[in-house]
Amino acid sequence: MAGTGKAHLRPEGDVLIRVEDLVVEFPAGRGRTVKAVSGISFDIVKGETLGLVGESGCGKSTTGRALIQLPSPTSGSVRHGFVELTELSDEAMRRRRTDIQMIFQDPISSLNPRRTVGEIVAEPLRVWGPKGAAEQKALVDRILDAVGIDPDLARDKRPHEFSGGQCQRISIARSLVVDPELLICDEPVSALDVSVQAQILNLLEDLKAEYGLTLVFIAHDLAVVKNVSDRVAVMYLGKLCEVAGPDELYANAAHPYTALLLGSIPEPDPSAAVDEDLVDDGELPSPINPPSGCRFRTRCPQASELCADEEPQMREVLPGHHVACHHPLVAVAGQ
Amino acid sequence: MSDAVETDRRLLTVTDLRTTFSIAAGDVQAVRGVSFALDRGRTLGIVGESGCGKTVLARSIMRLNLGSNVTTTGTAEFAGRDLLSLPMADMHEMWGMELAMVFQDPMTSLNPLVRVGRQVTEHLRQHLGVGRAEAARTAVDLLNEVRIPEPEARLKAYPHELSGGMRQRICIAIALACEPALLFADEPTTALDVTVQHQILNLLGREQRERDMAMVLVTHDLGVVAGRTDDTLVMYAGMVVEQAPTGSLFEEMRHPYSEALLRSLPRTSQVSHTRLAAITGRPPDLIDPPSGCAFSPRCPYVQPRCREEVPPLSAVDDPDHRFACWTPVGSPEGMAAFARNVAEGLPQAVAVDLTAPSSTGSGGAS
Numbered sequence A: 001m002a003g004t005g006k007a008h009l010r011p012e013g014d015v016l017i018r019v020e021d022l023v024v025e026f027p028a029g030r031g032r033t034v035k036a037v038s039g040i041s042f043d044i045v046k047g048e049t050l051g052l053v054g055e056s057g058c059g060k061s062t063t064g065r066a067l068i069q070l071p072s073p074t075s076g077s078v079r080h081g082f083v084e085l086t087e088l089s090d091e092a093m094r095r096r097r098t099d100i101q102m103i104f105q106d107p108i109s110s111l112n113p114r115r116t117v118g119e120i121v122a123e124p125l126r127v128w129g130p131k132g133a134a135e136q137k138a139l140v141d142r143i144l145d146a147v148g149i150d151p152d153l154a155r156d157k158r159p160h161e162f163s164g165g166q167c168q169r170i171s172i173a174r175s176l177v178v179d180p181e182l183l184i185c186d187e188p189v190s191a192l193d194v195s196v197q198a199q200i201l202n203l204l205e206d207l208k209a210e211y212g213l214t215l216v217f218i219a220h221d222l223a224v225v226k227n228v229s230d231r232v233a234v235m236y237l238g239k240l241c242e243v244a245g246p247d248e249l250y251a252n253a254a255h256p257y258t259a260l261l262l263g264s265i266p267e268p269d270p271s272a273a274v275d276e277d278l279v280d281d282g283e284l285p286s287p288i289n290p291p292s293g294c295r296f297r298t299r300c301p302q303a304s305e306l307c308a309d310e311e312p313q314m315r316e317v318l319p320g321h322h323v324a325c326h327h328p329l330v331a332v333a334g335q
Numbered sequence B: 001m002s003d004a005v006e007t008d009r010r011l012l013t014v015t016d017l018r019t020t021f022s023i024a025a026g027d028v029q030a031v032r033g034v035s036f037a038l039d040r041g042r043t044l045g046i047v048g049e050s051g052c053g054k055t056v057l058a059r060s061i062m063r064l065n066l067g068s069n070v071t072t073t074g075t076a077e078f079a080g081r082d083l084l085s086l087p088m089a090d091m092h093e094m095w096g097m098e099l100a101m102v103f104q105d106p107m108t109s110l111n112p113l114v115r116v117g118r119q120v121t122e123h124l125r126q127h128l129g130v131g132r133a134e135a136a137r138t139a140v141d142l143l144n145e146v147r148i149p150e151p152e153a154r155l156k157a158y159p160h161e162l163s164g165g166m167r168q169r170i171c172i173a174i175a176l177a178c179e180p181a182l183l184f185a186d187e188p189t190t191a192l193d194v195t196v197q198h199q200i201l202n203l204l205g206r207e208q209r210e211r212d213m214a215m216v217l218v219t220h221d222l223g224v225v226a227g228r229t230d231d232t233l234v235m236y237a238g239m240v241v242e243q244a245p246t247g248s249l250f251e252e253m254r255h256p257y258s259e260a261l262l263r264s265l266p267r268t269s270q271v272s273h274t275r276l277a278a279i280t281g282r283p284p285d286l287i288d289p290p291s292g293c294a295f296s297p298r299c300p301y302v303q304p305r306c307r308e309e310v311p312p313l314s315a316v317d318d319p320d321h322r323f324a325c326w327t328p329v330g331s332p333e334g335m336a337a338f339a340r341n342v343a344e345g346l347p348q349a350v351a352v353d354l355t356a357p358s359s360t361g362s363g364g365a366s
Helices: A060-067 A090-096 A117-128 A133-146 A164-176 A194-211 A222-228 A246-251 A256-264 A305-309 B003-009 B054-062 B088-094 B116-128 B132-145 B151-155 B164-176 B194-211 B222-228 B246-251 B256-263 B304-308 B332-343 B347-351
Strands: A015-027 A033-045 A049-053 A075-080 A100-103 A182-186 A214-219 A231-236 A239-244 A315-318 A321-323 B010-023 B026-039 B043-047 B070-078 B099-102 B182-186 B214-219 B231-236 B239-245
Touching: A015 A060, A033 A060, A033 A214, A033 A239, A049 A060, A049 A222, A060 A100, A060 A182, A060 A214, A100 A164, A117 A133, A117 A164, A133 A164, A164 A194, A194 A214, A194 A222, A194 B256, A214 A222, A222 A246, A231 A246, A231 A256, A239 A246, A239 A256, A256 B194, B003 B010, B010 B054, B026 B054, B026 B070, B026 B214, B026 B231, B026 B239, B043 B054, B043 B222, B054 B070, B054 B099, B054 B182, B054 B214, B099 B164, B116 B132, B116 B151, B116 B164, B132 B151, B132 B164, B164 B194, B182 B194, B194 B214, B194 B222, B214 B222, B222 B246, B231 B246, B231 B256, B239 B246, B239 B256, B332 B347
Parallel strands: A049 A214, A049 A231, A100 A182, A182 A214, B043 B214, B043 B231, B099 B182, B182 B214
Antiparallel strands: A015 A033, A015 A075, A231 A239, A239 A321, A315 A321, B010 B026, B010 B070, B231 B239
16 A cells, blocks of 8 residues: 555544545646655544645645645545545535635735725625625624724725735635634745734634634644644655654654754754754655655665665554654654 | 954945835835945845845845836945945946855746856856866866756756756856855745755855855844854844844844844744734835834834934944844833833733733643
């Protein structure tokens, strides 16, 4: 089996979304395929924030989009409660999308420049919400207020009159106005300055508590992911490397790739010496022709022959901390 | 350090640099009176958020703010000549030879229609009159130096055939080709992944040390500044608000904006769900900047005087550590001002009041 195992999945009871053996491939011409996501499994418990972290091209955004069937995955299962989303008709899936909403990286281009903010935020309601204009307006005003935009000042303005941070607030308002269960945030703060980034991260934390949201938070910035997540999954080249609670993961990184990522973060502290010996002049291999066995082996300082021959399976190294590696950096419990 | 040694090592002295863009809506004062000095072999970090003028400052010194609507005043004395008053023809001679620049976006700073090899050797051939064969040999050496595997093959490639990190290495090779004395790196790693960023910053640091080259590293990332620079300028709204050796700056931030910038940054050393001290409000309009300190509308320490008088950039205890603030962080005035603002319920002070109980339901460790 090509997957990296399911030892990290939790009992069905509290699980809101369960993804098994998710594969997403895109045709790349001349009979080749881009293997964007290659058999990953994970679950999201109600009320938690799952952080999906990894570098460009690791498949994190593709995974997020596969959750709402944009596009439908090549194979594998995405279960929302008891419903298998991959088997739904387009119309049935469309109806489901009020439960699963998404916000995107570029807040300015994800808003229609020709509409007013009031129209943008009300649009989901025109499809799904109460039909009364007064009712719709009340809902829009309430949600704009909740994201920190004054509805009376903003309602008749257009997106270009707002800063990037405010546009991101408006796009959060648009996604929350239909009262979703799950909000998928795809790099929601990477286009923003740090001071604005902090405002949006705090806002997401507040809204999560207020509306009982479950979040999938996709980002490349490990510090941002740690700040908002309850569980973090590290991805590399279409595979999951490691899944753990944020504090545990950052304290005891078990996968060499996680360790490389953490070692590469520039810490705002001059006394924390920069690790110039962190040898990695490696490049991301092509997802058209990924390495055999463990996909990270071409850059991994721990790599052995076993890594080329056999794909590592997900296993628990510490309670609640799973890693897919033949040579994890922490001692494996019970071995 | 004696004065004689200092003058000898001095490479660049910028005095009261101001750059203004005239647009239909008015004059945008992008850089509003910046002065600093840089010695040979030193690295200066310029840090600030979008629109603070850090890139315009670097481009003004390089004379790259082309366009008839741009006015730059002040001086930038480089090895005895004022760059800002040189004829453009002389400036062309200096580009690549004396001063070089690496830009943010390695995708667009290379010519997509020209093979990498010709772009790397362009300066060598043009400025130094190096022959084709020798230029090609130097190009291979340069690519080896910036750690590009199989340099001969890569020189024949077009930029789109290379990854972002490789392209930035090529840009660095081009910048280093004629051994400039000063390298401007404008957000050189912002478009790159974190592991690639680490590689590129290591590379820049090594080259800078080995060549005794001075470097100006422009970045929005305090983390990049902390590990990679000797001195730091923190910019806000076109002005320097704090200037210090990087070690002293991080040890004791004195300007409220520097402190706020650092506090708003999520850090891996904090436990998950740590409440971030966001900076309320937005940077000011540079067509009509606020009177007094530009940060005063967002500052948790703001006092009436801050709204009227622009504080000068000056030192208090440590002569190398200068900041422009009437109520600096850590000073008795600063602490009193903050306490007063919290008591009066000023939103930007209350928002970062660490003594108050957490206002969020989702706070605390998981």
